[in-house]
Amino acid sequence: MRRGPFKRRNGVELDLDDIQATVLRRRPEPYYGTHALVEILDQQQGRQALGLLREQVAAVDTPFESSPAWTAVAITYQGLVALGVPESSLATFPHNFCEGMAARAKQLRDEGPNDPRGWQPPFGSGRVHLAISVYAASEAGWQARVADYQSRLASFPGLRVVYQQDFGAQPGDRNAFGYKDGFTQPVVQGSGEPAHPGDGEPIKAGEFVLGYPSETGVPLPQPQPDALGRNGTYVVFRKYQSHVAAFNEYLHRNASTAAARELLAAKLVGRWRSGAPLALAPAHDDPDLGADDNRNNDFRYGNDQQCLVTPRGAHIRRMNPRDTQMSILANVNIRRIIRRSTTYGTPLPADAVRDDGQERGLDFIALGVRAIDNVEFLQSEWVSSGNFMGLGKERDPMLGIQERNPYFTVPGTPPRRVKGIQSFNTLRGGEYLFMPSLTALDWLANLPDTV
Ligand code: HEM
Known part of the structure; x- marks a missing residue:
């Protein structure tokens, strides 16, 4: 790995036991993994499944037994609706997140070949509710984690996996074009993350995690209640074919x-x-x-x-x-x-000028409290x-x-x-998601029935 998993260090000011690992932890190198998208057809089962999945979601300071492998969960606006989050709370999320990526095509300049009308299903259909991502440093760790979420979901007929994509880069950690990637990441103040030369001054944590002072000096607006918003962040997921x-x-x-x-x-x-x-x-x-x-x-x-x-x-x-x-x-x-992009597909031999008809590319993944605004910008x-x-x-x-x-x-x-x-x-295709804290996952799993 380029930089090791986080440990509590002097100067750590963030709730590292509550923030999902992916927010502050880089991809392993080399890396293996899977993104799965899930539709919730039954509200109660959706909450129960989330409660079960939550047991497997790693926090930044979750220790690893052997090689690093972790699970992350994020939720679309439609997913929050499907889980029965009260209207008073839904109204506290930013409007671009609520509209969803496909509806923001104009702001994103997603036109011509990138127009949502040509996207691969289920992207942009409103049927993407949960995103489960597994990141692992070894093939065995990856397969164990995937088997784990699959077995947790298996007992819920009211949830349907509508998309599943494996990703990874080995050897050499190169993307589809053969470039090594994932270098520049902002240093998050108070995270205990070691800065390397050129990383720049640490940036206020509230730019990347909800509930902390931002570069403006005060926290950015946070979804309510506090148990839902604090220690969460937003995710922009954009699947590119290269x-x-x-x-x-x-x-x-x-x-x-x-x-x-x-x-x-x-x-x-x-x-x-x-x-x-x-x-x-x-x-x-x-x-x-x-x-x-x-x-x-x-x-x-x-x-x-x-x-x-x-x-x-x-x-x-x-x-x-x-x-x-x-x-x-x-x-x-x-x-x-913060970029957590992942490469998928078998590499085309270096220098090949004929396409082999195989799909390969990059899932661009950006995280941060302003991630949606920033990617639109x-x-x-x-x-x-x-x-x-x-x-x-x-x-x-x-x-x-x-x-x-x-x-x-x-x-x-x-x-x-x-x-x-x-x-x-x-x-x-692509989606805007909210990556809740572990506390928020509990809160969502225990929502009272609305139907
Ligand atoms: C298929 C799509 C893309 C490819 C192949 C790609 C490729 C790369 C490569 C090779 C680098 C240099 C290595 C690194 O630091 O990771 C890089 C950096 C970067 N890319 Fe992309 N990228 C893609 C999509 C995007 C998108 C959609 C955005 C934002 C809207 C973006 C923003 C950035 C940023 C912020 C950096 C770091 C620049 C720096 O701080 O020096 N990329 N990208």
């Missing part, structure tokens, strides 16, 4: 040697596939740097305002501009998200427009829905416009 052969083909069309293709691939993302940042390794990949947590995030862009090393439009520079001078000012600290402004960086209509090279005659600018003398860029990732 078009790896199209990506490789784009590299081949625009670069004639393997070295030039790798450089272009690094310019698109801002990191080489090993994870080494261009900012620290401008000319060649440096796998030792990529593997070194004390160095691989220790950079800013202040000495590269011309963007000659890391293009202005590179995915990581758009998503976290650090100290880049921007045309439209933004408080970068409140735009930070990132999608509409920093992914789908270039204005904040003086890039006009240019869009994010990994995520943007590319329009007619799209290109990606590699600054230099002269700058190069690399044409023929495509939408390399298509959105296949």
Whole structure:
């Protein structure tokens, strides 16, 4: 693992025994896991099942017996309704969460190939109520955890698993395009998490966990009652299908040697596939740097305002501009998200330019009290427009829905416009969820009957 499981340390101010592990714990490396989506057809059984599942949900400080494996549970707005959460409480959740991701397509700029009308069922159908995720460091740990939730659900005919997807990355922990990922994460103040060089100043816990002071000095609005809201957070889940052969083909069309293709691939993302940042390794990949947590995030862009090393439009520079001078000012600290994304599907052989018809990609998972607002902001402004960086209509090279005659600018003398860029990732579905604390899971499991 890159960073070990959390332990209570001096300076810990958060209820680590109540906050779900996934909020503050990184994926293991390598990792195995499953996401299951469940529909609740029977309210009482839904609560009983939640009570049973809750026994398996890990808190941040849950000790592991051998290798780490843990279960997380999150709930959609429709799930809260299906569980019979009182109207007075439902009314205290933010409106974008209540509307759900599909209804927010306009704000997310989910159009064309990403339009919810083309999503894979059951996403966006209102039938996704619970999400159960298992994260594990070993195959055995993963299978045991999956068998466990399956046996807990088996006795409830009033619950239906409507989707199940295995994920994982081994060996090398690479995503579908062959990039190592999961590097930059905000440091949560009071969590006891060790900061590594370049991680930046710790950010107030209330930005990521409900019930604590945020960057504004006071806690952000919290669902009521306190037992339901405190120590919870929001989750954005977006399933992307990656078009790896199209990506490789784009590299081949625009670069004639393997070295030039790798450089272009690094310019698109801002990191080489090993994870080494261009900012620290401008000319060649440096796998030792990529593997070194004390160095691989220790950079800013202040000495590269011309963007000659890391293009202005590179995915990581758009998503976290650090100290880049921007045309439209933004408080970068409140735009930070915790990412727990997971890779699925068998990798396509490196450099293959023909698709094999297999589905592979990335489940983008963001957590935080402002996660929904932030992903809506990132999608509409920093992914789908270039204005904040003086890039006009240019869009994010990994995520943007590319329009007619799209290109990606590699600054230099002269700058190069690399044409023929495509939408390399298509959105296949997504949901907004609430990840309750363990106390809140108990509260939900013990709600009085409303029907
Ligand atoms: C298929 C979809 C995506 C792919 C293949 C992808 C790929 C990557 C890669 C390779 C990195 C660099 C390594 C790392 O730190 O993890 C990265 C970083 C990042 N990505 Fe994505 N990403 C995807 C979707 C998204 C989405 C939807 C968002 C937000 C709306 C996002 C936001 C970020 C952020 C904030 C970083 C860290 C930037 C930094 O702090 O330096 N990504 N992504």
